[in-house]
Amino acid sequence: MNEIVWLLLSLSVSGSILAIIIFAIKPFIRHKLPKSIQYCIWIVVLLRLILPISFDESIMNQVFYGDQATLITSPQGEENPNTSFIWPHVQENVSNGTYNNDTDHSRYFSDLFNQYLFYIWLLGVIIVLAFNLIGYARFVKNINQTNRPASAEESQMLTDLLNGRENVQLLRNRYAATPMLIGILKPLIIIPDIHFSEKQLKNILLHEVMHYRRFDIGIKWLTMIAASLHWFNPLMCFIKREIDHACELSCDEAVIRNLDADEKQAYGDTLISVVADHKYPPGALQATMSEEKATLKERLVAIMKYSKKAKSNMLISIALLISFISGAVILGGCVDITNPNSNEKPASDNVTTNVTTMVYDARIKNKLVVIDPAHGGDDFGGTYPFDVTDNSLVEVKEKDLNLKISLKLYEMLKTSGIPVEITRKDDRGLSLDERISMANEKNAALFLNIHTGMANDESVNGTSTTFCSDKNRQTAGLTSERFAGLLQNELHKQLQTTDLGVKEGNFKVLTETHASSAIVDVAFISNESDRKNLMDEAFRDRAALALYDGVIASLHEMVSAEP
């Protein structure tokens, strides 16, 4: 669900970049280009903020998901490969004692924050939406209780302006402070219940009918929705104000387009007289309205200066609009949740599918991961018989299973651009010292020994991860215990085997390696159902993916602890 937060964040960034560009060029274009073009440009920003449409190469995808951030995995049985982006589960970590050695609690809180990020965002959206909708509903209810119909002549005037259609109702209301158009489905024009001359009324109606024709109420709803979704973006209130302002200016422009000088004068005079009308006593309403005055002044100046724009201006306008639309598309949003790759079914079993994953901190590519498939050569590990479907019996050797999972993990990390070494790529025997010195000489950051469990009691099954606590010195910002915890979390979550948890053990590969180290027992080879799982390639793929996720999460924690 945090993907939604990332998506929103990327849309917010895209929209803000566009908005900042408009703010920057505004002084150059505001008097030169038609207001309608300026309004359209703002609508582009609005759509960028709301629509999660993008394409793979969009800038936001690059920024948010990294350029080499693809991993290769066989998709069999893989329901949601996108889970490779880690959001640690705090409760599990607490029960695993993952945080027990933390001296301060910042890691606990940052995990907690990440986990609830989506809900924090959602709560904000609900609050802002509710505030807006309830306020609007109460306003509409109260104003509708006090409306009275306008006179027949007035209504006729509106119908004439609408070219005979009668879908907009004209009402008068003595509490209305200014003429207004309300509602999308049942549009109403409400005017204050005071005397207007015929000319004034016509100008007022021209303006409101223009709003209605251009579907400005719809834009206002979209703006409100965008502002609610992006409540965390401080630029939103400026964007909202600019959209409203551009909306009025372009509406005026559209009204006066076909008016002569006298009619324009009358239109502007109407604006002034509506705002001048002394219906109210001085008090709460008539505060120092410098902003209101500045806005009206700009509108009047725009009416005075309006002239049919030259063709060259029109070309510039269209060029600008097109460049904004393409800019909006290129910026895009990171749309991992809508990425169709996650649903692609490959033609053959061995076809790999690209999965976008969050490699958002490039520094993790400076860390070396050493994978150590346990046993090998003459050392078989455990061997157990296994019934193949055609009734033939094969001998399952632990060394082979360890190698298969390890190689898969190795390939995945390599594809993601993570430096990775493996102690053996084929079936050969290695001493513990050889394995340890390989990790230490190459200065590994993480050392991962891959095992399968074995027990005399064949009912014992499940997944566990082992670490050594005297290695709990802060190894490059990540303790072995934390490393083991993150691995076990992913394995348990993605394999759904019995969770045997994180254990301590003084094994040589743990005590003598300098890296943060862990031994993973993926499943029990001695248990019949676990063994069946281990023989299934899809299960091994999931195990490799879980380990991959655990390693990536560990690397992120490691680098985030760096200055």
Next chain:
Amino acid sequence: MNKLAAKITDSEVEVMRVLWQAGGELPVAEIRKTLERTSKWESSTIKTLLRRLCEKGVVQAAKREVFYYKPLVSEAEYNEYTTQSLIDRLYSGSAKNLVASLLGSKKLAAADIEELRGLFKVGDSDE
């Protein structure tokens, strides 16, 4: 009249209601008798409220054998004022986001209007 209605606080409205119901002027004893049934106010509180209302000019006190109090703001005027302020508050709250209005709900001072009128002259030569 709205100006006066704006000055009435919520607790003062209780006193006003008694006066409105009586439909004319009342001595303080009558006001107290009515309010005792609906509220727990001490008579000193009621006196204070009446004094404040008089100071604001919302109620007029006339001394005959005792003081008689007469409302100068009618109930209709007060209701008008509360409706107006509710609608204004809702409008400037969030409703204006979803409404296409001609202008803002605020009125400009006379001096500003003069300035704008002086400025706004559409020339003939702009076509």
